[in-house]
Amino acid sequence: MTHQQAPVLAEGLGKRYSRGWALRDCSLEIPPGRVVALVGPNGAGKSTLMGMVTGLVRPTAGRIAVFGEVPSGRGMHSCVAFLTQQKPLYPQFTVAETLRLGRHANPGWDQAYAEELVARAAVPLAAKVGTLSGGQRTRVALALALGKRPRLLMLDEPLADLDPLARQAVLQTLLAECRAQEITVLLSSHVLAELEGVCDHLVLLIAGQVRVAGDVAQLVHEHALLVGPPGQPCPVPQGAIIDSQVVNGVQLVLVPAHAARPAPGWQLHRPRLGQLALSYMRGSGLAVAA
Numbered sequence: 001m002t003h004q005q006a007p008v009l010a011e012g013l014g015k016r017y018s019r020g021w022a023l024r025d026c027s028l029e030i031p032p033g034r035v036v037a038l039v040g041p042n043g044a045g046k047s048t049l050m051g052m053v054t055g056l057v058r059p060t061a062g063r064i065a066v067f068g069e070v071p072s073g074r075g076m077h078s079c080v081a082f083l084t085q086q087k088p089l090y091p092q093f094t095v096a097e098t099l100r101l102g103r104h105a106n107p108g109w110d111q112a113y114a115e116e117l118v119a120r121a122a123v124p125l126a127a128k129v130g131t132l133s134g135g136q137r138t139r140v141a142l143a144l145a146l147g148k149r150p151r152l153l154m155l156d157e158p159l160a161d162l163d164p165l166a167r168q169a170v171l172q173t174l175l176a177e178c179r180a181q182e183i184t185v186l187l188s189s190h191v192l193a194e195l196e197g198v199c200d201h202l203v204l205l206i207a208g209q210v211r212v213a214g215d216v217a218q219l220v221h222e223h224a225l226l227v228g229p230p231g232q233p234c235p236v237p238q239g240a241i242i243d244s245q246v247v248n249g250v251q252l253v254l255v256p257a258h259a260a261r262p263a264p265g266w267q268l269h270r271p272r273l274g275q276l277a278l279s280y281m282r283g284s285g286l287a288v289a290a
């Protein structure tokens with residue numbers, strides 16, 4: 001295992017449940033040190049993909065490697081930490097006892113670091129987890145995840161129960177920590193606006209397939225957002241339009257940058273990450289949870 005190995009490499013990966021394919025022909029690479037947004041409508045296959053990284057979900061087709069190793073199903077790769085909305089915390093345990101559990105369960109556990117993270121969040125070690133606020137519980141769960149000293153941190157909507165201010169504060173703290181420690185982050189979220197300026201890589205799944213994946217700056221560069229008055233014909237052939245909508249009385253049309261042409265009455269903009277993802281989801285004709 002080297003530090004250059006991709007945290008996640010999938011080739012032709014697929015998962016079929018009794019109701020059909022949850023993920024199909026999925027090939028992607030999560031590069032090291034990036035903060036990756038994993039987005040897509042409900043049921044797109046995000047949790048299934050994360051489950052395959054942990055090894056708990058076995059592929060039906062293709063292969064997946066995590067830091068060069070095939071997940072065995074006998075426990076997660078030691079370099080991976082996973083946090084979901086259902087945080088694995090026992091309400092009757094104190095914070096100190098919770099961290100002790102982390103120490104017993106993880107060979108690479110860093111007790112001093114985990115305690116420091118809890119102290120920074122001003123959560124008392126003697127407090128029972130069940131008495132903490134949602135934000136405080138999230139900070140304890142993050143200390144538990146980061147105390148493992150992971151090189152890949154997967155977050156499956158872990159902040160969904162926090163109010164917007166707490167979400168922003170926890171996310172900023174977490175990501176500053178991950179950048180400082182060069183931890184790769186795979187962050188699944190429906191709140192596209194909060195991924196803006198935070199994620200530098202995008203994986204967009206739609207109906208179990210990778211629709212868009214890559215470096216955010218590059219993807220933004222490869223697309224254009226045409227803004228024009230309603231009713232005015234779009235200066236781009238219909239076949240090149242990824243998505244078109246009218247918002248607050250203006251037309252917003254997402255197209256590949258190479259197809260964009262200056263035209264009277266129309267302005268050319270670079271899309272933001274959220275606009276890009278939302279446009280692809282809308283353009284796919286599927287319900288969007290944003």
Ligand SMILES: Nc1ncnc2c1ncn2[C@@H]1O[C@H](COP(=O)(O)OP(=O)(O)OP(=O)(O)O)[C@@H](O)[C@H]1O
Binds near residue numbers: 019049
């Ligand atoms: N254990 C299971 N058994 C049968 N079908 C499943 C199972 N887990 C997931 N699925 C189906 O697989 C598809 C993908 O589900 P998944 O949870 O991976 O999507 P998601 O993108 O994480 O969705 P959401 O954003 O709603 O959390 C869905 O159609 C879901 O119903």
